[in-house]
Amino acid sequence: MSANKRPLSPFMIGPYYKPQMTSVLSITHRATGAGLVVGTLLLVYWLAAAALGPESYKHGQAVIGSMLGQLFLFLWTWALFYHMANGIRHLFWDAGCGFEMEQATKSGWWVVWSSIILTVLCWLIAGS
Amino acid sequence: MSLRTPLALVRGLGAAKDGTHHWWMQRVTSIALIPLVVWFVFSMLFYSRVEYAVFQHWLSKPLNAGLMVTFLVTVFYHAKLGMQVIYEDYVRPEWAMYVALLVTQFALFLLGAIAIISVLKIALA
Numbered sequence: 001m002s003a004n005k006r007p008l009s010p011f012m013i014g015p016y017y018k019p020q021m022t023s024v025l026s027i028t029h030r031a032t033g034a035g036l037v038v039g040t041l042l043l044v045y046w047l048a049a050a051a052l053g054p055e056s057y058k059h060g061q062a063v064i065g066s067m068l069g070q071l072f073l074f075l076w077t078w079a080l081f082y083h084m085a086n087g088i089r090h091l092f093w094d095a096g097c098g099f100e101m102e103q104a105t106k107s108g109w110w111v112v113w114s115s116i117i118l119t120v121l122c123w124l125i126a127g128s
Numbered sequence: 129m130s131l132r133t134p135l136a137l138v139r140g141l142g143a144a145k146d147g148t149h150h151w152w153m154q155r156v157t158s159i160a161l162i163p164l165v166v167w168f169v170f171s172m173l174f175y176s177r178v179e180y181a182v183f184q185h186w187l188s189k190p191l192n193a194g195l196m197v198t199f200l201v202t203v204f205y206h207a208k209l210g211m212q213v214i215y216e217d218y219v220r221p222e223w224a225m226y227v228a229l230l231v232t233q234f235a236l237f238l239l240g241a242i243a244i245i246s247v248l249k250i251a252l253a
Binding site: 030033036037041048050053054057058061064080087088091125126 | 155158159161162165169173176177180181183184187203204207210211214232236239242243245246247249250
């Protein structure tokens with residue numbers, strides 16, 4: 001049988017596998033990573049606006065300060081903290097720590113809560 | 129059609145000798161990004177909303193400009209490595225994967241260049 005005709009294991013998203021907390025966190029890591037890449041557009045826009053002088057800097061601040069801009073920035077903040085926290089979790093795995101199911105679930109919840117708390121904390125500081 | 133197995137076709141060609149480089153650089157950039165992201169977020173909490181002169185003064189300090197450029201280089205390199213893995217896993221047929229990869233690479237390089245030039249322009253103004 002040629003290599004490209006061999007049966008493939010079904011894709012993780014779909015009716016084949018029951019979603020688990022750890023698998024949902026795993027795909028969220030990729031989703032937030034891709035989302036952050038799109039978010040760099042906002043960062044580059046802002047820096048470029050600042051480079052063009054005070055006028056466009058002000059305009060850039062207004063764009064980011066708008067409702068839509070703030071919503072994007074809020075989601076971006078959460079994605080950033082999530083990706084960072086889960087990235088640290090991955091680094092511990094790379095070092096060979098925390099592979100037991102119980103530990104992986106625990107560190108997973110740690111990632112979820114720390115990303116939420118850090119995001120809220122950031123926006124509380126920004127709002128004050 | 130060849131009767132030789134796919135494995136036989138590549139045997140003896142040798143390894144590319146850089147199989148672990150992608151994986152390793154992803155880790156190196158991710159470790160570097162931990163302190164850089166913390167610095168960036170803390171700085172932006174304040175400096176994203178100040179007047180132009182204050183922002184310009186802040187970014188014109190060599191340490192801040194240096195950190196910002198380092199942050200940008202690391203972010204865009206890490207982004208390229210990460211997007212590559214996503215495309216390699218999910219985008220088929222293969223040519224579409226290469227197209228997506230090339231377009232993303234070019235776009236990320238350009239975005240990084242624009243961002244860094246902007247920082248330098250502000251810092252050296």
